[in-house]
Amino acid sequence: MTERLVVIGGDAxxxxxxxxxxxxxxxxxxxxxxxxxxxxxYSACGIPYWVSGDVEGPDRLVARTAAEHRxxxxxxxxxxxxxxxxxxxxxxxxxDVDSGSRVQLGYDSLMIATGxxxxxxxxxxxxxxxVHGVQTLDDGERLLHRIESEQPRTAVVVGGGYIGLEMxxxxxxRGLSVSLVDMADEPMTTLDPPVGALVRxxxxxxxxxxxxxxxxxxxxxxxxxxxxxxxxxxxxLSADLVILALGVQPLTELASAAGLPTGLSGxxxxxxTMRVDGSSQVFAAGDCVESWDRVxxxxxxxxxxxxxxxxxxxxxxxxxxxxxxxxxxxxTAVTKVCDLEIGRTGLREADARRLGxxxxxxxxxxxxxxxxxxxxQPMTVxxxxxxxxxxxLGAQIVGREGSAKRIDTCAMALxxxxxxxxxxxxxxxxxxPFSSVWDPVQVAARAAVAELG
Amino acid sequence: MTERLVVIGGDAxxxxxxxxxxxxxxxxxxxxxxxxxxxxxYSACGIPYWVSGDVEGPDRLVARTAAEHRxxxxxxxxxxxxxxxxxxxxxxxxxDVDSGSRVQLGYDSLMIATGxxxxxxxxxxxxxxxVHGVQTLDDGERLLHRIESEQPRTAVVVGGGYIGLEMxxxxxxRGLSVSLVDMADEPMTTLDPPVGALVRxxxxxxxxxxxxxxxxxxxxxxxxxxxxxxxxxxxxLSADLVILALGVQPLTELASAAGLPTGLSGxxxxxxTMRVDGSSQVFAAGDCVESWDRVxxxxxxxxxxxxxxxxxxxxxxxxxxxxxxxxxxxxTAVTKVCDLEIGRTGLREADARRLGxxxxxxxxxxxxxxxxxxxxQPMTVxxxxxxxxxxxLGAQIVGREGSAKRIDTCAMALxxxxxxxxxxxxxxxxxxPFSSVWDPVQVAARAAVAELG
Numbered sequence: 003m004t005e006r007l008v009v010i011g012g013d014a015x016x017x018x019x020x021x022x023x024x025x026x027x028x029x030x031x032x033x034x035x036x037x038x039x040x041x042x043x044y045s046a047c048g049i050p051y052w053v054s055g056d057v058e059g060p061d062r063l064v065a066r067t068a069a070e071h072r073x074x075x076x077x078x079x080x081x082x083x084x085x086x087x088x089x090x091x092x093x094x095x096x097x098d099v100d101s102g103s104r105v106q107l108g109y110d111s112l113m114i115a116t117g118x119x120x121x122x123x124x125x126x127x128x129x130x131x132x133v134h135g136v137q138t139l140d141d142g143e144r145l146l147h148r149i150e151s152e153q154p155r156t157a158v159v160v161g162g163g164y165i166g167l168e169m170x171x172x173x174x175x176r177g178l179s180v181s182l183v184d185m186a187d188e189p190m191t192t193l194d195p196p197v198g199a200l201v202r203x204x205x206x207x208x209x210x211x212x213x214x215x216x217x218x219x220x221x222x223x224x225x226x227x228x229x230x231x232x233x234x235x236x237x238x239l240s241a242d243l244v245i246l247a248l249g250v251q252p253l254t255e256l257a258s259a260a261g262l263p264t265g266l267s268g269x270x271x272x273x274x275t276m277r278v279d280g281s282s283q284v285f286a287a288g289d290c291v292e293s294w295d296r297v298x299x300x301x302x303x304x305x306x307x308x309x310x311x312x313x314x315x316x317x318x319x320x321x322x323x324x325x326x327x328x329x330x331x332x333x334t335a336v337t338k339v340c341d342l343e344i345g346r347t348g349l350r351e352a353d354a355r356r357l358g359x360x361x362x363x364x365x366x367x368x369x370x371x372x373x374x375x376x377x378x379q380p381m382t383v384x385x386x387x388x389x390x391x392x393x394x395l396g397a398q399i400v401g402r403e404g405s406a407k408r409i410d411t412c413a414m415a416l417x418x419x420x421x422x423x424x425x426x427x428x429x430x431x432x433x434x435p436f437s438s439v440w441d442p443v444q445v446a447a448r449a450a451v452a453e454l455g
Numbered sequence: 456m457t458e459r460l461v462v463i464g465g466d467a468x469x470x471x472x473x474x475x476x477x478x479x480x481x482x483x484x485x486x487x488x489x490x491x492x493x494x495x496x497y498s499a500c501g502i503p504y505w506v507s508g509d510v511e512g513p514d515r516l517v518a519r520t521a522a523e524h525r526x527x528x529x530x531x532x533x534x535x536x537x538x539x540x541x542x543x544x545x546x547x548x549x550x551d552v553d554s555g556s557r558v559q560l561g562y563d564s565l566m567i568a569t570g571x572x573x574x575x576x577x578x579x580x581x582x583x584x585x586v587h588g589v590q591t592l593d594d595g596e597r598l599l600h601r602i603e604s605e606q607p608r609t610a611v612v613v614g615g616g617y618i619g620l621e622m623x624x625x626x627x628x629r630g631l632s633v634s635l636v637d638m639a640d641e642p643m644t645t646l647d648p649p650v651g652a653l654v655r656x657x658x659x660x661x662x663x664x665x666x667x668x669x670x671x672x673x674x675x676x677x678x679x680x681x682x683x684x685x686x687x688x689x690x691x692l693s694a695d696l697v698i699l700a701l702g703v704q705p706l707t708e709l710a711s712a713a714g715l716p717t718g719l720s721g722x723x724x725x726x727x728t729m730r731v732d733g734s735s736q737v738f739a740a741g742d743c744v745e746s747w748d749r750v751x752x753x754x755x756x757x758x759x760x761x762x763x764x765x766x767x768x769x770x771x772x773x774x775x776x777x778x779x780x781x782x783x784x785x786x787t788a789v790t791k792v793c794d795l796e797i798g799r800t801g802l803r804e805a806d807a808r809r810l811g812x813x814x815x816x817x818x819x820x821x822x823x824x825x826x827x828x829x830x831x832q833p834m835t836v837x838x839x840x841x842x843x844x845x846x847x848l849g850a851q852i853v854g855r856e857g858s859a860k861r862i863d864t865c866a867m868a869l870x871x872x873x874x875x876x877x878x879x880x881x882x883x884x885x886x887x888p889f890s891s892v893w894d895p896v897q898v899a900a901r902a903a904v905a906e907l908g
Contacts (some may be wrong), residue, residue: 014892048825048887057887062827164886307892308885329880336884345884374501374515407890408860410883414867417881427782428870430863431789431798432761433617434501434510437860439467439760 004032005110007321008094010084010256012037013044013138014307015288016115017066018314019321020076026322033076034107036096038083041139042068047307049142050168053149054175060139087112087260092283111283111321114257114270115314118250118289118305127221132229133244136165145245149176154242157181158232160218162189164337166247167201170210171339173245181211181239183232188214190344192335193398194351196365197384200400204342213239250305252290265292267303274327276317285321287313287328294330297348297395297416298357304331334413336406345409348396348416351386360389364449368442370404372434381405383446385412385422392421392454397446411443422450457485458563460774461547463537463709465490466497466591467760468741469568470519471767472774473529479775486529487560489549491536494592495521500760502595503621506602507628513592540565540713542737564736564774567710567723568767571703571742571758580674585682586697589618598698602629607695610634611685613671615642617790619700620654623663624792626698634664634692636685641667643797645788646851647804649818650837653853657795666692703758705743718745720756727780729770738774740766740781747783750801750848750869751810757784787866789859798862801849801869804839813842817902821895823857825887834858836899838865838875845874845907850899864896875903 007023009016012035020033035042043066052059068078081099088095094107120135122128132154134145148154157173159166162184173180182189182205188198189205189212205212213236221244222231232239252269254262263279265271269292271279276291278284288310292301309331319326334347354361363386371378381401388395397412399405415425426447432439440448460476462469465488473486488495496519505512521531534552541548547560573588575581585607587598601607610626612619615637626633635642635658641651642658642665658665666689674697675684685692705722707715716732718724722745724732729744731737741763745754762784772779787800807814816839824831834854841848850865852858868878879900885892893901 045825045827045887045892047885047892048827051828051887056829057827306885308883308894311892312880329877330882332882334882334884336886336889338886338888343889347882347884372498372501374498374510375504376509404857404860407857407884408863410861410864410894411867413882413884414864414871417877418867418871418873420871424782424870427765429783429785429787429800429866430761431787431800431860431866432500432759433789433791434498434504435791436789436796439498439500439764441761441863 004030006032006034006108007111007113008107008109009033009035009113009115010094011115011117011288012042012078013046013115013117013288014310015314016113017043017071018311019113019115019285019287019318020071021074022315022318023322024075026319026324028075031322035071035076035078036082036084036094037078037080038099039138039140040080042066042071042078044139045307046137046139049136049139050165050172052142053146053169054172060143063139084256087256089260089281089284111285113317113321114278114284114286114290115288116253116256116290119253120246120250121248122246123218123248125218125220127223127229130221130223130227130229132242133221133246135246136169137250148243152242154178156240157243157245158183158239158241159245159247160232161247161249162186162214163192163247163249164335166245167205167337167339169245169247170205171208173243174209178243181213183213183216183218183234183239185217186214192346192350193344194384197382197398197400200382201339201342201344204339208340250289252303254290257286257290265301267292269303271301274329275320276313276328277320285317287317295333296330297332298353304333306335332413332416334409336409338406341402343399343401343403343406345399345406346397347409347413348394349386350396354386354395359395361395362387362389362450362453364446364453366446366449368445369438370401370442371436372438375434379403379405381442383442385446385450387422387450387454389454392423393419394422394425397443408443411441422447422454426451457483459485459487459561460564460566461560461562462486462488462566462568463547464568464570464741465495465531466499466568466570466741467763468767469566470496470524471764472566472568472738472740472771473524474527475768475771476775477528479772479777481528484775488524488529488531489535489537489547490531490533491552492591492593493533495519495524495531497592498760499590502589502592503618503625505595506599506622507625513596516592537709540709542713542734545736564738566770566774567731567737567739567743568741569706569709569743572706573699574701574704575699576671576701578671578673580676580682583674583676583680583682585695586674586699588699589622590703601696605695607631609693610696610698611636611692611694612698612700613685614700614702615639615667616645616700616702617788619698620658620790620792622698622700623658624661626696627662631696634666636666636669636671636687636692638670639667645799645803646797647837650835650851650853653835654792654795654797657792661793703742705756707743710739710743718754720745722756724754727782728773729766729781730773738770740770748786749783750785751806757786759788785866785869787862789862791859794855796852796854796856796859798852798859799850800862800866801847802839803849807839807848812848814848815840815842815903815906817899817906819899819902821898822891823854823895824889825891828887832856832858834895836895838899838903840875840903840907842907845876846872847875847878850896861896864894875900875907879904
């Protein structure tokens with residue numbers, strides 16, 4: 003009898019695994035994917051750009067449709083929600099979302115790729131109409147339908163992380179008046195506060211009303227049961243639309259209920275082959291798992307599409323009987339607000355101190371091209387090293403066009419545990435249209451070396 | 456008595472060393488710089504953009520003037536050419552270029568930073584008016600004066616490397632009709648030929664008459680002793696102006712005459728502290744030295760401003776009594792032709808085969824941003840790995856805006872001797888405006904991994 007892989011969740015991690023398995027094992031493995039939504043293999047990261055109007059959606063955001071996957075021999079079942087897993091029997095129960103009919107599927111391998119859901123704080127009014135999370139294409143569709151049908155004039159974005167920033171800009175571009183509320187003192191708490199302050203300024207410059215250091219106490223709802231305002235400890239903000247951007251949490255109830263182990267974040271714990279701890283036939287990948295952070299040497303929930311794709315591939319190869327490992331992350335990320343680019347990797351200063359590093363930090367101002375070259379743009383690089391080992395601990399870049407992707411150089415240095423001395427002396431591409439003769443990252447490394455003495 | 460450092464050559468390497476020494480040692484060391492030209496501390500790499508009109512020159516290309524260096528306590532002597540070195544007496548003889556007067560200077564440390572000169576093949580007519588090399592600001596000035604005073608209509612660029620490409624574009628932008636001649640089958644022999652072919656196409660698209668695989672047999676000279684044509688084994692090309700861009704050779708006659716050791720390229724051989732082999736008090740850096748290539752594990756002449764600056768700094772620190780080392784290069788370089796960007800690092804396929812590697816090479820076509828993101832541009836990545844160790848050996852990128860600087864990711868991977876498997880799985884910044892979800896470099900690494908099996 004042909005063995006069967008059941009995949010729960012048809013986005014990046016799940017479909018990457020399914021596709022790899024099918025490519026490797028062909029007919030030797032039956033691959034069934036259960037997806038509760040309307041779409042598979044889509045770019046969730048593209049949703050803000052769809053909402054803003056930069057990108058047409060939702061089709062453009064779909065890398066491969068269910069029909070295309072089916073043509074490759076994958077049994078994709080849409081609108082089908084896994085409702086329970088029985089590990090001892092090796093079965094999954096699933097429900098057709100529309101008809102309610104149920105089916106039980108045995109598996110030889112199980113892949114859990116249930117993703118994450120936007121955090122919904124337990125606030126009065128949180129379930130009112132007009133309150134939106136942005137995680138799936140279905141979420142994006144609902145939000146756009148709301149914007150187009152109701153023509154809201156004011157939006158409050160709750161949370162100033164990547165999605166919050168991107169959605170604030172998207173709403174602005176849709177013509178809404180936008181406030182962004184965050185409990186922290188600066189937006190982008192993945193950055194050190196002085197770097198976050200640069201982001202705040204850029205947000206304000208484009209016309210976002212940035213309110214930091216304040217908490218949301220509730221959502222006010224009108225007679226139609228529609229949100230109309232956001233109550234904060236600093237007053238009430240009118241809101242025809244509320245975007246929840248408080249980050250996401252791993253969606254692991256199903257797996258937890260089956261007895262699979264989760265970490266502090268709620269994400270599933272796996273080994274480097276993406277097998278769930280303690281299981282030989284259950285794999286997990288993507289936004290529902292924790293990833294090994296190579297810098298802090300700890301398990302963290304790092305929900306990013308790029309990891310989901312890689313982890314899905316690793317899981318798929320192992321399911322297909324090959325060997326592959328996911329070697330962890332260094333917490334690299336990038337985004338932009340209008341033409342301000344933001345990149346980060348490694349530890350923040352507070353993280354590093356908490357972990358006991360004797361931190362040496364520097365901030366330098368430089369330019370994206372040779373200072374004399376037309377179109378050169380300002381950029382700021384912060385960098386941290388450990389005084390004892392001189393190792394790079396983290397870096398952040400904020401600047402105009404051509405700035406942020408340079409964070410990859412720091413990410414690669416972190417990956418290989420280079421010292422800032424080595425980073426300063428490494429061989430980066432130089433020509434006047436691309437860089438100053440000391441690359442901006444190396445100018446920062448040189449400053450760190452000078453501080454280390 | 457105060458010790459004295461004599462620096463021969465006042466561009467990137469020499470002035471970096473001088474400035475570092477002065478900063479570290481202050482009045483404990485007298486620093487004398489001998490510069491035979493009219494400028495110090497300038498960006499030679501910026502000259503093509505000055506000729507093209509993109510950048511105003513020459514002042515904008517000067518990072519720091521002689522007067523500024525003097526204010527920092529450095530005794531900069533312009534138009535002063537070192538004519539001989541006596542190692543046993545520890546003296547340098549120098550000549551005032553304008554007056555012809557001579558001076559002898561004793562030194563405690565000597566820094567040789569004489570740079571490189573454009574190769575001038577021994578051809579009939581090579582010394583005619585209208586034949587220009589482009590290496591120093593003085594060269595740039597002479598060339599611009601020629602263009603402005605004589606209004607040439609046709610230019611032939613001899614040599615299709617970085618400078619050749621950049622100068623061909625610069626002449627085109629000055630309104631000249633431009634031919635580019637190279638003996639190799641494709642321009643940019645630092646690239647593998649199929650990648651060079653992409654560059655050729657881009658050159659042709661912007662209107663350069665690219666003639667490859669042909670040799671120049673002589674320059675024809677008119678009655679005014681001015682160049683008027685370039686004779687090749689494929690016919691005669693009219694030329695009011697000839698740009699020699701056949702690469703540069705280390706300018707080490709002075710050092711060689713003093714008995715200092717040079718390598719196969721003619722460049723001085725130093726250790727990692729930038730001390731010339733066999734000397735404790737003689738240092739050298741920049742375009743006149745060979746650099747250790749970490750990938751081929753051999754000494755090569757790699758004349759680039761970025762290395763000159765770093766090596767100069769290292770020499771300066773050691774001269775000032777600190778300890779620093781230059782760890783070598785991986786041969787990263789970048790340039791552009793109009794909006795075609797070109798980046799390379801590591802070995803070419805032919806290099807790798809010659810070194811005995813069992814080469815696995817891949818070429819992938821991808822985009823600079825998410826495929827669906829507005830403004831996404833095509834890019835091509837080639838990558839090579841060693842079958843035995845799976846180590847990255849080299850990579851080349853050709854593409855439109857936002858392509859080439861990504862070569863730094865490969866450079867960092869080469870630096871740390873990563874396998875393509877590790878490169879494929881490393882943590883690079885992803886967001887739709889910056890990258891596909893698998894970074895282009897990782898798409899190439901993944902293809903290499905697939906080839907390796």
